[in-house]
Amino acid sequence: MEAIDKPPPPYPGYLDRMFSAVARDVARAEPLRSEHDGAPADLRHAVTAAVERLAGDLVALSHDIHEHPELGFAEHRSVRTVADLLARHGRDAEVGAYGLDTALRATAGAGRPRVAVLAEYDALPGIGHACGHNVICATAVGAFLALAEAAGDLGGSVELIGTPAEEGGGGKELIAQAGGFDEVDAVVMLHPAGFEVAAHPWIGVRTVDVTYTGLSAHASAMPFLGRNALDAAVDAYTGMAQLRQHMLPTDRVHGIITDGGQKPNIVPERAALTFYLRSAEPETLSVLADRAREIFEAAAAMTGTSVEIGWDPTPVYLPVRNNAPLTARWAENVAARGRRALAEGVVPGALTGSTDLGNVSVRVPSIHPTLAVAPPGVTIHNPDFAEHAASAEADKGVVDGAIGLALTAADYLADAALRDAVAADFQAAGGRLDVAALLS
Ligand SMILES: [Zn+2]
Ligand SMILES: [Zn+2]
Incomplete structure (x- = not known):
């Protein structure tokens, strides 16, 4: 190797x-x-x-x-x-x-x-x-x-x-x-x-679990039948990275991709991410969450997938x-x-x-x-x-x-x-x- x-x-x-x-x-x-x-x-x-x-x-x-x-x-x-x-x-x-x-x-x-x-x-x-x-x-x-x-x-x-x-x-x-x-x-x-x-x-922190669902297909033979959930997750991740430059200096976002598909030759039907969003005021935490939600939804629209956004699987921590x-x-x-x-x-x-x-x-x-x-x-x-x-x-x-x-x-x-x-x-x-x- x-x-x-x-x-x-x-x-x-x-x-x-x-x-x-x-x-x-x-x-x-x-x-x-x-x-x-x-x-x-x-x-x-x-x-x-x-x-x-x-x-x-x-x-x-x-x-x-x-x-x-x-x-x-x-x-x-x-x-x-x-x-x-x-x-x-x-x-x-x-x-x-x-x-x-x-x-x-x-x-x-x-x-x-x-x-x-x-x-x-x-x-x-x-x-x-x-x-x-x-x-x-x-x-x-x-x-x-x-x-x-x-x-x-x-x-x-x-x-x-x-x-x-x-x-x-x-x-x-x-x-x-x-x-x-x-x-x-x-x-x-x-x-x-x-x-x-x-x-x-x-500062306060919210957790968000984002799951994209697409359509599985043979990635070589029939990719046109698929809708790629991993692409949606990557777009969401990239969108959050682009948000980072334009958010408040006291805000923090950090995320990971928790599911990126099963095998390269299968168009991923499911992909998932978890993000933490942190901000210094309860109100700015709400604004940050709204902007993140728009990014997650936009990534679904771009890739023809559906998205489930699960806020706060554990309690929000306020500032x-x-x-x-x-x-x-x-x-x-x-x-x-x-x-x-x-x-x-x-x-x-x-x-x-x-x-x-x-x-x-x-x-x-x-x-x-x-x-x-x-x-x-x-x-x-x-x-x-x-x-x-x-x-x-x-x-x-x-x-x-x-x-x-x-x-x-x-x-x-x-x-x-x-x-x-x-x-x-x-x-x-x-x-x-x-x-x-x-x-x-
Ligand atoms: Zn601690
Ligand atoms: Zn402690």
């Missing part, structure tokens, strides 16, 4: 320059400040001390989840481990909440305002906890247990919601559809990363709407732990992905800061990140992150002026979106 050499690696200078520019901007960045006082000092001390007492259990939980990676909707052991730890601290949890086997719900305190702390615990196929959801889980559990101890003094209530299948399954959208966020006033969670960013532009006043409280709270959480825009927005927290954030004011547990060049979903997610740095992050989340939630519960500012910011950003109507 003939082989050609591997292509040379892409020019590395661009990435090097980008990371040195980021390092320079990070060094110059002003710390993010809050205009609000948050919870009183005695409560802050009590909540911080409660997390510190839990530190051993939280780090052990992080490692336990890390060592037993489970895929989305199959996180049976992980969710059980969380429930067992809660039980050891006298807190009941419902496993299988919201009609999802691996979702969890626990509450402390009573009534409104109510803050939910979200835990993820799913892993990636083949590379385990390379997204560091073990750290998300341990910080959320720590924040909940600390807040539960202080609930009587804080007023209102706090919930821990274990959200399955962030990696593609959209557990948070399913929980939202089951009413899980209807009685929640604010949501806090974090994500480990290579950067410490208070608010990052996580994250970061709540500014709550994000500023987070930044102040982790600053006290020696962490400088950067304002949006310091780290390039192009270094981004998607999360189903987006779907929550357009229903309830939310934060989704990142916690640095790895060097800036190590991104999530890189196999190396899995090692960083169980490192000494990550263990320190578990404690700092749990304190940051707990204090931010305590600030919200204890400071009425902050709650007003959070609500005003949420309304100014478009208020509660009707997600079902948006995607219909």
Whole structure:
């Protein structure tokens, strides 16, 4: 068999320059400040001390989840481990909440305002906890247990919601559809990363499966009897590639051909593609989807085939709407732990992905800061990140992150002026979106 050499690696200078520019901007960045006082000092001390007492259990939980990676909707052991730890601290949890086997719900305190702390615990196929959801889980559990101890003094209530299948399954959208966020006033969670960013532009993503059906025929003897479904798929792929030049700079499209026929001498009767479409706003995501649909239909018209367009076999992930006043409280709270959480825009927005927290954030004011547990060049979903997610740095992050989340939630519960500012910011950003109507 003939082989050609591997292509040379892409020019590395661009990435090097980008990371040195980021390092320079990070060094110059002003710390993010809050205009609000948050919870009183005695409560802050009590909540911080409660997390510190839990530190051993939280780090052990992080490692336990890390060592037993489970895929989305199959996180049976992980969710059980969380429930067992809660039980050891006298807190009941419902496993299988919201009609999802691996979702969890626990509450402390009573009534409104109510803050939910979200835990993820799913892993990636083949590379385990390379997204560091073990750290998300341990910080959320720590924040909940600390807040539960202080609930009587804080007023209102706090919930821990274990959200399955962030990696593609959209557990948070399913929980939202089951009413899980209807009685929640604010949501806090974090994500480990290579950067410490208070608010990052996580973009939305839709999945579309496109299937073309043509007519099969002998490709040499009677091609005129055939209609080539693979030609339609190639036209669709090319059309999307041509769209790429003229879409918004924050949009992303990427696709593969999942079925390209059976044999060269048979005109393919069936061909199929899957595309991801990503955009920075719910509205621009809709526009991108409309343009893609026109391309898929045009490819069918060009080739005399029929097309089936299957949108969102798994839930859409909407862009994250970061709540500014709550994000500023987070930044102040982790600053006290020696962490400088950067304002949006310091780290390039192009270094981004998607999360189903987006779907929550357009229903309830939310934060989704990142916690640095790895060097800036190590991104999530890189196999190396899995090692960083169980490192000494990550263990320190578990404690700092749990304190940051707990204090931010305590600030919200204890400071009425902050709650007003959070609500005003949420309304100014478009208020509660009707997600079902948006995607219909
Ligand atoms: Zn991930
Ligand atoms: Zn993740």
